[in-house]
Amino acid sequence: MFPRSILVINSKIGQLGNSLLVSSHVIASAIENNLLVINIPFDDYAEFFIGTKNNLLCSYPYSLVYFPISKKMMLRGRTAFLIRKLIQKMNKYRIFSDYYKHHIEFINIDWSDRFSLESRDFLDQLTSKKIRVLNGWNFRAESNVIKHAAKIRSYFSPLPIYQQRVTKFLDWLNKLNKKYDYIVGIHIRQGDYKRWHSGRFFYTTAIYKEIIQSIYSVLESKKILFIVCSDVPQKEQFNNTKDIVFGSGHLIEDIYLLSKCDYIIGPPSTFSLWASFYGETPLYHIYDPSHLPKIQDFKVQDDLLWNL
Known part of the structure:
Protein backbone atom coordinates (compact mmCIF):
# COMPACT_ATOMS: atom_id res chain seq x y z
CA MET A 1 0.00 0.00 0.00
CA PHE A 2 1.42 3.39 -0.99
CA PRO A 3 1.91 5.84 1.93
CA ARG A 4 -0.88 8.34 2.47
CA SER A 5 1.56 11.21 3.02
CA ILE A 6 5.12 11.99 4.04
CA LEU A 7 6.55 13.13 7.38
CA VAL A 8 9.91 14.87 7.07
CA ILE A 9 12.00 15.13 10.24
CA ASN A 10 13.98 18.30 9.68
CA SER A 11 15.52 19.40 13.00
CA LYS A 12 18.84 18.33 14.46
CA ILE A 13 17.91 17.98 18.10
CA GLY A 14 21.01 16.89 19.98
CA GLN A 15 23.02 13.71 19.97
CA LEU A 16 22.32 10.01 19.39
CA GLY A 17 19.78 9.41 22.16
CA ASN A 18 17.65 12.41 21.21
CA SER A 19 17.75 11.45 17.54
CA LEU A 20 16.70 7.87 18.28
CA LEU A 21 13.88 9.03 20.54
CA VAL A 22 12.31 11.52 18.12
CA SER A 23 12.81 9.18 15.15
CA SER A 24 11.10 6.33 17.00
CA HIS A 25 8.01 8.36 17.85
CA VAL A 26 7.64 9.64 14.30
CA ILE A 27 8.23 6.18 12.80
CA ALA A 28 5.70 4.67 15.21
CA SER A 29 3.10 7.15 13.99
CA ALA A 30 4.03 6.35 10.39
CA ILE A 31 3.59 2.61 10.92
CA GLU A 32 0.22 3.13 12.57
CA ASN A 33 -1.09 5.50 9.89
CA ASN A 34 0.63 4.24 6.72
CA LEU A 35 2.96 7.20 6.26
CA LEU A 36 6.45 7.56 4.82
CA VAL A 37 9.18 9.08 7.02
CA ILE A 38 12.20 10.92 5.64
CA ASN A 39 14.69 11.47 8.45
CA ILE A 40 17.14 14.09 7.16
CA PRO A 41 19.15 14.85 10.35
CA PHE A 42 19.80 11.18 11.17
CA ASP A 43 22.60 11.15 8.60
CA ASP A 44 25.12 11.63 11.43
CA TYR A 45 24.34 8.15 12.80
CA ALA A 46 22.94 6.31 9.78
CA GLU A 47 26.07 4.22 9.19
CA PHE A 48 25.60 2.36 12.49
CA PHE A 49 22.13 0.83 12.08
CA ILE A 50 20.62 -1.89 9.92
CA GLY A 51 17.64 0.20 8.84
CA THR A 52 19.63 3.27 7.83
CA LYS A 53 23.06 2.03 6.66
CA ASN A 54 22.16 1.79 2.97
CA ASN A 55 19.23 4.16 3.13
CA LEU A 56 20.03 7.48 1.49
CA LEU A 57 17.27 9.51 3.16
CA CYS A 58 17.10 7.44 6.36
CA SER A 59 13.51 6.75 5.37
CA TYR A 60 10.94 4.38 6.80
CA PRO A 61 9.99 2.00 5.28
CA TYR A 62 13.66 1.78 4.32
CA SER A 63 12.95 -0.51 1.35
CA LEU A 64 11.55 2.50 -0.54
CA VAL A 65 14.85 4.36 -0.79
CA TYR A 66 17.59 1.69 -0.78
CA PHE A 67 20.99 2.89 -1.93
CA PRO A 68 24.32 1.20 -1.07
CA ILE A 69 26.39 3.88 0.61
CA SER A 70 30.06 4.05 1.53
CA LYS A 71 31.06 6.51 4.22
CA LYS A 72 33.83 7.75 1.94
CA MET A 73 31.29 8.85 -0.65
CA MET A 74 29.99 11.67 1.61
CA LEU A 75 26.82 11.38 -0.47
CA ARG A 76 24.38 11.12 2.41
CA GLY A 77 25.70 14.19 4.22
CA ARG A 78 25.69 16.29 1.07
CA THR A 79 22.19 15.13 0.15
CA ALA A 80 20.92 15.95 3.64
CA PHE A 81 22.55 19.38 3.50
CA LEU A 82 20.95 20.21 0.16
CA ILE A 83 17.51 19.04 1.27
CA ARG A 84 17.71 21.08 4.49
CA LYS A 85 18.71 24.16 2.51
CA LEU A 86 15.85 23.65 0.08
CA ILE A 87 13.35 23.24 2.91
CA GLN A 88 14.74 26.36 4.60
CA LYS A 89 14.32 28.42 1.44
CA MET A 90 10.83 27.05 0.79
CA ASN A 91 9.76 27.92 4.28
CA LYS A 92 11.26 31.40 4.16
CA TYR A 93 10.47 32.51 0.62
CA ARG A 94 7.53 30.21 -0.23
CA ILE A 95 9.32 28.83 -3.30
CA PHE A 96 6.92 26.95 -5.61
CA SER A 97 4.19 28.89 -3.85
CA ASP A 98 1.22 27.14 -5.47
CA TYR A 99 2.53 23.66 -4.73
CA TYR A 100 3.66 24.78 -1.30
CA LYS A 101 0.25 26.22 -0.47
CA HIS A 102 -1.69 23.10 -1.40
CA HIS A 103 0.66 20.23 -0.54
CA ILE A 104 3.20 21.20 2.14
CA GLU A 105 2.72 22.06 5.81
CA PHE A 106 5.44 23.07 8.26
CA ILE A 107 4.81 22.08 11.88
CA ASN A 108 7.15 24.20 14.00
CA ILE A 109 7.25 23.76 17.77
CA ASP A 110 9.46 25.28 20.46
CA TRP A 111 11.69 23.09 22.61
CA SER A 112 9.27 23.19 25.54
CA ASP A 113 6.15 22.51 23.43
CA ARG A 114 4.67 19.04 22.97
CA PHE A 115 3.02 17.91 19.76
CA SER A 116 1.01 14.70 19.83
CA LEU A 117 1.17 12.63 16.66
CA GLU A 118 -1.79 10.71 18.07
CA SER A 119 -4.11 13.68 18.55
CA ARG A 120 -7.42 13.74 16.75
CA ASP A 121 -6.59 17.09 15.14
CA PHE A 122 -3.37 15.73 13.61
CA LEU A 123 -4.93 12.47 12.43
CA ASP A 124 -7.94 14.20 10.87
CA GLN A 125 -5.64 16.40 8.77
CA LEU A 126 -3.30 13.66 7.55
CA THR A 127 -4.58 13.54 3.99
CA SER A 128 -4.99 17.29 3.58
CA LYS A 129 -1.28 17.75 2.73
CA LYS A 130 1.15 15.46 0.93
CA ILE A 131 4.18 16.52 2.96
CA ARG A 132 4.53 17.63 6.58
CA VAL A 133 7.88 19.00 7.69
CA LEU A 134 8.49 18.57 11.42
CA ASN A 135 10.68 21.19 13.08
CA GLY A 136 11.18 20.65 16.80
CA TRP A 137 12.01 18.09 19.44
CA ASN A 138 8.90 17.06 21.31
CA PHE A 139 6.91 15.11 18.71
CA ARG A 140 5.42 12.15 20.54
CA ALA A 141 3.33 9.04 19.83
CA GLU A 142 3.87 6.93 22.95
CA SER A 143 0.95 4.52 22.43
CA ASN A 144 2.15 3.79 18.92
CA VAL A 145 5.72 3.30 20.19
CA ILE A 146 4.50 0.60 22.58
CA LYS A 147 2.39 -1.01 19.88
CA HIS A 148 5.12 -1.07 17.22
CA ALA A 149 8.16 -1.48 19.46
CA ALA A 150 9.38 -4.65 17.72
CA LYS A 151 9.53 -2.95 14.32
CA ILE A 152 11.30 0.08 15.77
CA ARG A 153 13.90 -2.11 17.49
CA SER A 154 14.45 -4.07 14.29
CA TYR A 155 14.95 -0.90 12.23
CA PHE A 156 17.40 0.57 14.74
CA SER A 157 19.31 -2.63 15.41
CA PRO A 158 23.08 -2.00 15.35
CA LEU A 159 25.00 -3.43 12.43
Missing part, protein backbone atom coordinates in the same frame (compact mmCIF):
# COMPACT_ATOMS: atom_id res chain seq x y z
CA PRO A 160 26.20 -7.02 13.01
CA ILE A 161 29.80 -5.90 13.60
CA TYR A 162 28.76 -3.93 16.72
CA GLN A 163 26.46 -6.67 17.95
CA GLN A 164 29.26 -9.20 17.55
CA ARG A 165 31.74 -7.09 19.52
CA VAL A 166 29.31 -6.73 22.41
CA THR A 167 28.43 -10.43 22.32
CA LYS A 168 32.14 -11.31 22.37
CA PHE A 169 32.66 -9.03 25.37
CA LEU A 170 29.72 -10.57 27.26
CA ASP A 171 30.94 -14.08 26.40
CA TRP A 172 34.31 -13.17 27.91
CA LEU A 173 32.56 -11.98 31.08
CA ASN A 174 30.62 -15.23 31.30
CA LYS A 175 33.89 -17.17 31.24
CA LEU A 176 35.25 -15.41 34.31
CA ASN A 177 35.80 -17.66 37.28
CA LYS A 178 33.49 -15.56 39.41
CA LYS A 179 29.83 -16.12 38.58
CA TYR A 180 27.56 -13.11 38.86
CA ASP A 181 23.85 -13.03 39.70
CA TYR A 182 23.34 -9.68 37.96
CA ILE A 183 25.05 -7.37 35.49
CA VAL A 184 24.28 -3.69 36.11
CA GLY A 185 25.09 -1.02 33.54
CA ILE A 186 26.33 2.31 34.92
CA HIS A 187 25.98 5.21 32.51
CA ILE A 188 28.21 8.13 33.51
CA ARG A 189 27.93 11.44 31.70
CA GLN A 190 30.35 14.10 32.84
CA GLY A 191 31.38 15.90 29.64
CA ASP A 192 28.55 18.11 28.43
CA TYR A 193 26.63 17.61 31.70
CA LYS A 194 28.90 20.15 33.39
CA ARG A 195 26.89 22.77 31.50
CA TRP A 196 23.56 21.11 30.66
CA HIS A 197 20.83 22.40 33.00
CA SER A 198 23.57 24.41 34.75
CA GLY A 199 25.25 21.20 35.89
CA ARG A 200 22.17 19.92 37.74
CA PHE A 201 22.77 16.32 36.63
CA PHE A 202 26.56 16.36 36.69
CA TYR A 203 27.58 13.86 39.35
CA THR A 204 31.10 13.14 40.53
CA THR A 205 32.54 9.66 40.23
CA ALA A 206 32.40 9.43 44.04
CA ILE A 207 28.60 9.77 43.88
CA TYR A 208 28.38 6.95 41.34
CA LYS A 209 30.55 4.80 43.63
CA GLU A 210 28.13 5.39 46.52
CA ILE A 211 25.17 4.38 44.36
CA ILE A 212 27.04 1.30 43.13
CA GLN A 213 27.65 0.21 46.72
CA SER A 214 23.94 0.61 47.51
CA ILE A 215 22.96 -1.77 44.70
CA TYR A 216 24.33 -4.78 46.57
CA SER A 217 21.59 -4.35 49.18
CA VAL A 218 18.96 -3.35 46.62
CA LEU A 219 19.44 -6.59 44.67
CA GLU A 220 20.24 -8.58 47.82
CA SER A 221 23.34 -10.08 46.27
CA LYS A 222 27.10 -9.76 46.61
CA LYS A 223 27.65 -11.24 43.15
CA ILE A 224 27.02 -8.20 40.94
CA LEU A 225 29.14 -7.06 38.02
CA PHE A 226 29.01 -3.37 37.09
CA ILE A 227 29.74 -2.28 33.52
CA VAL A 228 30.68 1.40 33.36
CA CYS A 229 29.94 3.26 30.12
CA SER A 230 31.12 6.86 30.26
CA ASP A 231 31.74 9.82 28.00
CA VAL A 232 35.01 10.54 29.84
CA PRO A 233 37.72 8.04 30.94
CA GLN A 234 36.97 6.46 34.33
CA LYS A 235 39.54 3.69 34.83
CA GLU A 236 41.81 5.75 37.11
CA GLN A 237 38.86 6.90 39.23
CA PHE A 238 37.70 3.30 39.68
CA ASN A 239 41.21 1.94 40.22
CA ASN A 240 41.17 -1.17 42.44
CA THR A 241 37.36 -1.08 42.70
CA LYS A 242 36.10 -4.65 42.61
CA ASP A 243 33.48 -6.01 40.22
CA ILE A 244 33.92 -3.15 37.72
CA VAL A 245 34.57 -3.44 33.99
CA PHE A 246 34.33 -0.78 31.30
CA GLY A 247 32.61 -0.43 27.96
CA SER A 248 34.66 0.21 24.84
CA GLY A 249 33.73 3.90 24.70
CA HIS A 250 32.27 3.47 21.22
CA LEU A 251 28.90 5.20 21.05
CA ILE A 252 26.97 2.31 19.50
CA GLU A 253 28.72 -0.47 21.36
CA ASP A 254 28.11 1.22 24.72
CA ILE A 255 24.40 1.87 24.16
CA TYR A 256 23.93 -1.70 22.93
CA LEU A 257 25.97 -3.07 25.86
CA LEU A 258 23.81 -1.17 28.35
CA SER A 259 20.71 -2.65 26.73
CA LYS A 260 22.07 -6.14 27.42
CA CYS A 261 22.48 -5.57 31.17
CA ASP A 262 19.97 -6.72 33.79
CA TYR A 263 19.59 -3.17 35.13
CA ILE A 264 20.74 0.31 34.07
CA ILE A 265 21.59 3.29 36.29
CA GLY A 266 22.52 6.77 35.13
CA PRO A 267 21.63 10.47 35.10
CA PRO A 268 18.57 11.60 33.12
CA SER A 269 19.60 10.95 29.53
CA THR A 270 17.93 9.77 26.34
CA PHE A 271 21.03 7.58 25.79
CA SER A 272 20.15 5.26 28.70
CA LEU A 273 16.43 5.75 28.00
CA TRP A 274 16.93 4.25 24.54
CA ALA A 275 19.06 1.41 25.95
CA SER A 276 16.23 0.56 28.35
CA PHE A 277 13.69 0.60 25.52
CA TYR A 278 15.82 -1.41 23.11
CA GLY A 279 16.78 -4.13 25.59
CA GLU A 280 13.57 -3.98 27.66
CA THR A 281 15.90 -3.37 30.58
CA PRO A 282 14.78 -1.76 33.88
CA LEU A 283 16.27 1.72 34.24
CA TYR A 284 16.82 4.04 37.18
CA HIS A 285 17.49 7.70 36.39
CA ILE A 286 19.31 9.61 39.14
CA TYR A 287 17.38 12.82 39.76
CA ASP A 288 18.45 13.15 43.39
CA PRO A 289 21.88 11.69 44.16
CA SER A 290 21.09 11.62 47.89
CA HIS A 291 18.24 9.18 47.22
CA LEU A 292 19.47 5.62 47.07
CA PRO A 293 17.35 3.57 44.65
CA LYS A 294 14.92 0.84 45.57
CA ILE A 295 14.07 -2.06 43.31
CA GLN A 296 10.66 -0.54 42.50
CA ASP A 297 12.41 2.57 41.16
CA PHE A 298 13.70 0.62 38.14
CA LYS A 299 11.32 0.76 35.16
CA VAL A 300 11.49 -0.45 31.57
CA GLN A 301 11.04 2.61 29.34
CA ASP A 302 8.70 0.94 26.86
CA ASP A 303 6.97 4.17 25.75
CA LEU A 304 10.15 6.23 25.21
CA LEU A 305 8.68 9.20 27.05
CA TRP A 306 11.05 11.89 28.22
CA ASN A 307 9.61 13.73 31.22
CA LEU A 308 12.35 16.16 32.19
